[in-house]
Amino acid sequence: MTITRTESATQRPAVRSTLPAPKYPRVFGAGRGRIVQYGVFILLALFVLAPIVPILYQSFRDRPLYEAGGLLTPGNYTRLFTDAGFGQVILNTAIFAVGTTVLTLVIAIPMAVLVVRTKLPFGRLLGLSMQWPFFISTLILGFGWITLYGPAGFISVQVRQFLGFLPWNLYSLGGMAVTEAVGLAPIAYVFCANALRQSDASLESAARVCGAGPLRILFKVVVPMLRPPIVYSSILVFSMSLETLSVPLLYGTPVRIEVFSTFLYTNGLQSIQPDYGILGAASTLILAVTIGTVAIQAKVLKNAQRFISVRGKATRPRLLDLGKFKWVAAAAIVIYIVFGALLPILGLVFRSFTMIFTPLANPFNTLTLSNYDRVFTFPVYVQSITNSVVVAAVGAVLVSILALLAVLVARRSPFKFARSVEYLALIPQAMPGIIVGIGFFWVFALMPGGGLVQGTLVAVIIAFGLRSLPTAFGSIAPAIMQIGRELDDAARTSGADWFGTFFRILRTLLKPAFVGALILVFVTMMKEYSAALFLSSANTGVIGTTMLDLWVQGNTGSVAALATIQIAITAVFVAVANMFMKGHSDA
Amino acid sequence: MPEVHVSGLHKKFGDVTVLDNINFTIKEGEFFTLLGPSGCGKSTTLNSIAGLETPTSGSITVGGVPFVDTEKKLYMPTEERNLGMVFQSYALWPHMTVEQNLVMPLAIRKVSKEEKASRIHEALDTVGLAHLKDRFPHQLSGGQQQRVALARALVYSPSVLLLDEPLSNLDAKLREQSRAWLKRLQVELGITTVYVTHDQDEALSLSDRIAVMFEGKMTQIGTPAEIYEKPATAAVAAFVGSCNFFTGALEQISGGTAHVRLDNTGLVVKVASTLDLKPGDAVTVAVRPERLRITPSANAAGANVLETTVLTRSYVGSRYEYGLKLGSNVVQVVSPDGNLDGGVRLVFEPEDALLYAGASVPSAEAQELMTVAA
Numbered sequence: 007m008t009i010t011r012t013e014s015a016t017q018r019p020a021v022r023s024t025l026p027a028p029k030y031p032r033v034f035g036a037g038r039g040r041i042v043q044y045g046v047f048i049l050l051a052l053f054v055l056a057p058i059v060p061i062l063y064q065s066f067r068d069r070p071l072y073e074a075g076g077l078l079t080p081g082n083y084t085r086l087f088t089d090a091g092f093g094q095v096i097l098n099t100a101i102f103a104v105g106t107t108v109l110t111l112v113i114a115i116p117m118a119v120l121v122v123r124t125k126l127p128f129g130r131l132l133g134l135s136m137q138w139p140f141f142i143s144t145l146i147l148g149f150g151w152i153t154l155y156g157p158a159g160f161i162s163v164q165v166r167q168f169l170g171f172l173p174w175n176l177y178s179l180g181g182m183a184v185t186e187a188v189g190l191a192p193i194a195y196v197f198c199a200n201a202l203r204q205s206d207a208s209l210e211s212a213a214r215v216c217g218a219g220p221l222r223i224l225f226k227v228v229v230p231m232l233r234p235p236i237v238y239s240s241i242l243v244f245s246m247s248l249e250t251l252s253v254p255l256l257y258g259t260p261v262r263i264e265v266f267s268t269f270l271y272t273n274g275l276q277s278i279q280p281d282y283g284i285l286g287a288a289s290t291l292i293l294a295v296t297i298g299t300v301a302i303q304a305k306v307l308k309n310a311q312r313f314i315s316v317r318g319k320a321t322r323p324r325l326l327d328l329g330k331f332k333w334v335a336a337a338a339i340v341i342y343i344v345f346g347a348l349l350p351i352l353g354l355v356f357r358s359f360t361m362i363f364t365p366l367a368n369p370f371n372t373l374t375l376s377n378y379d380r381v382f383t384f385p386v387y388v389q390s391i392t393n394s395v396v397v398a399a400v401g402a403v404l405v406s407i408l409a410l411l412a413v414l415v416a417r418r419s420p421f422k423f424a425r426s427v428e429y430l431a432l433i434p435q436a437m438p439g440i441i442v443g444i445g446f447f448w449v450f451a452l453m454p455g456g457g458l459v460q461g462t463l464v465a466v467i468i469a470f471g472l473r474s475l476p477t478a479f480g481s482i483a484p485a486i487m488q489i490g491r492e493l494d495d496a497a498r499t500s501g502a503d504w505f506g507t508f509f510r511i512l513r514t515l516l517k518p519a520f521v522g523a524l525i526l527v528f529v530t531m532m533k534e535y536s537a538a539l540f541l542s543s544a545n546t547g548v549i550g551t552t553m554l555d556l557w558v559q560g561n562t563g564s565v566a567a568l569a570t571i572q573i574a575i576t577a578v579f580v581a582v583a584n585m586f587m588k589g590h591s592d593a
Numbered sequence: 594m595p596e597v598h599v600s601g602l603h604k605k606f607g608d609v610t611v612l613d614n615i616n617f618t619i620k621e622g623e624f625f626t627l628l629g630p631s632g633c634g635k636s637t638t639l640n641s642i643a644g645l646e647t648p649t650s651g652s653i654t655v656g657g658v659p660f661v662d663t664e665k666k667l668y669m670p671t672e673e674r675n676l677g678m679v680f681q682s683y684a685l686w687p688h689m690t691v692e693q694n695l696v697m698p699l700a701i702r703k704v705s706k707e708e709k710a711s712r713i714h715e716a717l718d719t720v721g722l723a724h725l726k727d728r729f730p731h732q733l734s735g736g737q738q739q740r741v742a743l744a745r746a747l748v749y750s751p752s753v754l755l756l757d758e759p760l761s762n763l764d765a766k767l768r769e770q771s772r773a774w775l776k777r778l779q780v781e782l783g784i785t786t787v788y789v790t791h792d793q794d795e796a797l798s799l800s801d802r803i804a805v806m807f808e809g810k811m812t813q814i815g816t817p818a819e820i821y822e823k824p825a826t827a828a829v830a831a832f833v834g835s836c837n838f839f840t841g842a843l844e845q846i847s848g849g850t851a852h853v854r855l856d857n858t859g860l861v862v863k864v865a866s867t868l869d870l871k872p873g874d875a876v877t878v879a880v881r882p883e884r885l886r887i888t889p890s891a892n893a894a895g896a897n898v899l900e901t902t903v904l905t906r907s908y909v910g911s912r913y914e915y916g917l918k919l920g921s922n923v924v925q926v927v928s929p930d931g932n933l934d935g936g937v938r939l940v941f942e943p944e945d946a947l948l949y950a951g952a953s954v955p956s957a958e959a960q961e962l963m964t965v966a967a
Contacts, residue, residue, distance in 0.1 A: 025749045184621065492681075492682050495671075495678070498670075499644075501701040502701055506672070515686075
């Protein structure tokens with residue numbers, strides 16, 4: 007190591023005087039960092055607890071919240087279990103959730119292993135395609151499946167003609183579980199695939215040196231290492247299928263199969279005189295179950311992080327060669343993508359351009375734009391499209407900022423309640439959209455000045471924002487974990503306070519994660535609708551609620567048209583955002 | 594250049610005590626090293642001075658300014674302590690050039706533009722990297738990154754320099770040279786420096802004084818020579834340099850010389866000691882390999898002469914390392930003579946050995962590796 011010095015260095019003056027340490031103003035002994043931390047904590051607590059408290063309160067009250075002079079009683083719970091048919095609902099929900107979870111894993115785990123760890127024809131392309139059903143809302147996926155596989159679906163009719171009978175019944179718990187599993191598989195896939203990518207390659211090399219063949223390595227080394235992401239994603243999928251509304255609503259309503267979410271929907275929205283006590287009690291029970299599962303999940307994840315080890319120097323091992331079997335594997339993945347997501351969506355898009363969509367008549371003869379005409383002639387429908395875009399755009403910015411602050415406080419601050427901030431940000435994941443809707447509806451109804459918000463887009467943004475907060479938090483948190491803590495420490499010792507550290511150092515480093523969260527929240531909020539069922543007025547519907555209205559009216563063509571528009575908006579947004587991201591990461 | 598006082602420092606994580614009553618004072622301009630195995634609490638101590646960890650109790654004062662005093666509920670945040678710190682991973686901000694990295698602390702202190710430029714030039718000049726100021730950290734070698742980190746810590750002339758294993762990420766050869774360079778720099782600047790390392794060579798060669806820590810406790814504070822020559826415990830002797838340990842029982846002690854019957858051979862050796870022990874007490878005799886002499890001749894003269902056989906001989910450059918069999922123990926000896934074999938005699942004087950109370954071999958695992966069938 008040679009040290010080159012310029013001339014001036016040889017007669018360097020005596021050691022410089024020490025610069026004074028920076029001083030930061032305090033309010034009641036708390037620096038601005040502490041104030042921000044408390045602010046975030048209190049804001050999150052209000053945000054998350056607001057919809058829960060009135061539900062809890064209502065569940066023990068003998069009359070609606072807005073009627074004065076109520077008594078506290080457990081009567082709602084006894085009525086719920088004795089005469090509301092709730093037992094059957096619980097059973098249905100359990101079957102549906104367990105079925106969905108199992109099917110999701112059956113789809114996701116083998117595919118993750120095949121795509122990430124084996125030589126697969128077109129492996130990269132298949133891996134990317136595996137993830138795209140995530141961008142489609144399950145409501146649209148459900149419409150697509152009905153269009154193809156429903157009792158009068160395009161494919162069902164052809165199969166019935168060919169076989170003389172239809173070997174499946176989409177309008178059943180099984181049909182719901184399959185559809186839901188196709189929609190949720192990308193989530194489990196991403197968890198498993200990431201774990202596989204991060205796992206230490208030398209473990210496999212060690213097995214290979216010991217003389218193990220590809221299949222033995224797969225089953226003795228690779229798959230057992232997947233246990234943590236499997237446990238984690240199965241709990242996640244389980245809790246998501248507990249709260250999902252779309253598929254059970256579309257498939258279950260005609261045949262009167264009720265699960266948790268549809269029970270709330272019919273009792274709260276469709277009945278002429280809703281029994282608010284029952285609604286509150288049922289919501290409370292459901293919340294208890296879903297929050298319970300998320301609590302388990304948090305515990306599992308805490309332990310799981312010990313297993314998933316990221317090693318900087320991990321070398322990519324050779325991919326395992328499965329021989330001829332790889333073609334079978336590739337075909338299986340193609341079948342999932344094509345029949346699970348691609349065909350239903352294409353079918354729906356195609357449906358939007360036809361009068362009637364059935365193999366019995368050549369659909370090309372009935373090509374039309376009238377489905378779109380109908381959407382665009384009614385101002386309310388057009389409004390719902392702009393509403394969706396406004397809600398998603400404004401919400402994405404607000405939620406991402408809140409999530410960023412929450413991540414900073416939870417993961418990068420000495421804040422006393424840092425853990426609580428993290429839990430608060432993640433709890434909404436366990437709050438079914440419809441319950442969030444009911445909760446905020448009551449909040450706005452009871453809160454002084456709430457009338458100004460009730461029924462406006464602000465209410466919708468608040469409710470959707472709460473629902474997508476965990477998504478944003480979850481997408482920023484890993485990014486901050488990759489930024490070494492010493493970078494903060496170095497800034498602190500250099501004289502930056504907690505807040506200055508964020509503004510001077512972390513802000514730039516977190517920009518990609520923040521943009522990533524923006525995109526993700528936008529997509530999530532575009533898909534969201536269940537919380538709006540209670541909160542929207544006539545002028546503040548979103549695409550999802552309008553689609554449901556049109557579906558109930560039997561305007562399936564217009565539903566398909568709206569679905570196509572929503573997919574197009576999402577696709578254009580994601581494409582533009584990705585281009586923007588690419589342009590920036592090159593710089 | 595201020596003094597650093599640390600007194601009564603405790604740190605607990607839940608039920609685990611990481612720091613147990615740490616006390617020391619660092620003099621002005623001193624190079625003070627916290628040495629110990631990983632997990633001993635040395636980094637926690639350093640981070641407590643920096644304010645990156647909050648001690649459970651105790652006080653820290655630098656240059657008369659109290660940083661922490663748990664009794665008075667006083668805690669000065671890191672950013673107001675005006676310390677310079679170099680991290681093990683260097684912690685250079687990856688999105689900023691070398692110059693921008695150095696500007697940050699100056700910008701926070703609202704330094705004028707001219708002074709910024711001159712201070713940055715001076716700091717980079719000190720570490721010999723003025724020509725690389727427009728590079729990004731990832732465009733620099735590990736050694737250069739380490740020097741930029743040092744320049745960033747020095748650019749605002751902090752009161753105390755804290756170094757957390759700054760050399761441990763360099764390769765062996767560069768590490769040695771960096772060590773010498775760092776020593777020259779510190780002498781030149783005369784800045785009070787607290788250095789954390791687990792590398793005893795670094796500690797011995799760099800420090801004015803060393804504090805050796807084990808399991809959250811400070812075991813010994815002293816100059817490098819004191820630490821090496823007069824280790825306070827068997828653990829210190831084992832950690833700093835290498836050492837042979839023999840357990841035994843005290844036969845008698847008088848006039849500063851103890852007679853110890855060794856467990857491995859049943860022979861009695863004489864060891865200089867002023868410990869207050871009774872005959873029959875269990876003791877441990879420690880001898881550094883370079884203090885032992887080996888001789889082939891049958892009539893070797895010395896206070897302690899032990900019959901041994903050569904197990905292994907390895908050439909390590911300037912000298913030979915021997916493994917000798919003494920009872921069930923393997924004894925490590927260093928000798929310039931490369932021709933010894935078979936039966937040899939091991940000779941040492943009472944002053945060459947150290948005596949510790951109790952049968953305290955520092956590491957059961959190390960002792961196991963040094964045991965053969967008798």
